[in-house]
Amino acid sequence: MRRLERLRRLAWVATQSEGSAVTLSDDGGPSDTPPVLTHDDGVIAIDTLTAGMTDVTAGYLIDAPRPALIECGPALTIGSVLQGLAALGLGPSDLAYLVLTHIHLDHAGGAGDVAAAFPNATVVVSEHGARHLAEPDRLNASSARVYGPLFDTVYGACTPVPAERLRSIADRDELDLGAGRVLELLHTPGHAKHHLGVVDPDIGAVFSGDSVGVQLPGMTELRPATPPPEFHLEAALRSLDRYRERSPGRIYLAHYGPVDPADAVLDQAEEQLRRWVEVAELARDEAHTLGLSGTHELDHVAETLQQRFHVRRQPSAEADDVAEDDARLRMLNDTRANAAGLLRYLHRRDTGELTELG
Structure with a gap:
């Protein structure tokens, strides 16, 4: 009852100040917990404060008879997430599930700490990644x-x-949150072999992890996430199609927040993936013509991508905000890392080494 009442109060405060982050202390006033925001569909976003910065990686709490937290962020800042959950009134016995879209450390690094703090919670992860959480x-x-x-x-x-706390998920497994609310879990490789997409039909939302891309606050378009070693264009495009088949209205990005309408977002994600691969391939071929290889080839491809795909921001963005946004983007979606993943994909494609997953 205490948890539900606090969630209702948080939701009410959020509706009074749309788009602002709200935290509550025990008496209902402000506290030093991380930014927490309830969206209009009831999804509660908890900022993981990755690297001590806001708006980098979000965890999403679905309030249901069996509550689920989607993503937890890295181990170094998991204390912030635990504080956020406590501020919402969740006690050690309340959280039923921690759902991880994939096991990269910016999404799943704090999973063991969440499991320790919530001894009744099951950690839900792809069957292709579960063993790495048990023995990391x-x-x-x-x-x-x-x-x-x-x-x-x-x-x-x-x-x-x-x-024994892990649940290994196969494609199209379901997670029962109680009261008729069920999450569908889709195998969505492309960014990584072990990637899951989480579909909540009750609210028409997809929690996409990194499979749709990155769009930090202030940015006006998506950037694909194509890191090595497992980026796979064809698998990524199939994953987008699987989301389309569910006809969602909204996409929740781990980096960062909700974007809609979903059909336009998915179309943009596909376009960006195709464009980045096309430009990377042309730059690679040019590098070969120039006799560049190894790190020099990577430098050339990264520089070409950097020049071609400028980050587009809201016109109102101020210089200080732009500098902070650049720092976030370098950490999360560095062009050189994307270039390395694209080059590895192109090499494996051209040599016939690609598998169905990556």
Whole structure:
């Protein structure tokens, strides 16, 4: 009862100040918990405060008889998410599910900590990624190589989730939240082999992780997320089609927030994926003509993508905001990392090494 009453109060306050973040202390006043915002469909966004910044990665709480948190963010800032859940009135026995769209550390790094804080919660993850949460040594080692210094300063190591607390999801599995509310879980590779899309038919929403792309506040268009080693254009496009088949009205991006109408968002996501691959392929071929290889080839492709795809922002964006947004984007969606993923995809495509998943 206490949890539900606080959620109702939070939802009421959010409707009085549309688009603003609201947190509550025990007496209903402001607190130092992370930004929490209830959207008009009842989805509650909790800012994970990744890297100490707002508007980087969101966790989404679905309030139901068996509440579900979709995404938890990295281990280093999981305390912020736990504070947000506590501010909403969730006690240790209240959270039923932690649903992870994929096991990259900016989405799932804090999973073991959430499992420890909520001993009744089941951690829901693709069957292709579950073992890496139970035994995360390989995940942490590969993440440290990919992230470099950011592994220690932004993400931190993923702590293990006990195997008995994991639910490995196959394509089209369902998650029963009670009172007739069911989430459909789709296998949506392209960004990663172990990616899931979460469909909530009750509100007509898709929680897309990184499968649709990145659009931080102030940006006017999506950017694809094409990191190595598993980016796969054809799989990514099939995943977008699977979302279209569900006819959602809204897409919830992990980075960052809701975007709609969904059909236009999915069309833009497809267009951007195709354009980025096309430009990367032309730049790669040009690099070969110039005799460039290795890091020089990557530099050329990254520079070409950077020049071709400028970040478009709202006209009202101020200089300080732009600088902060650039820092967020470099961390989340660095052009060089995208270029590396595109080059790996092109090589594997051209040599016949691609599998159906990546």
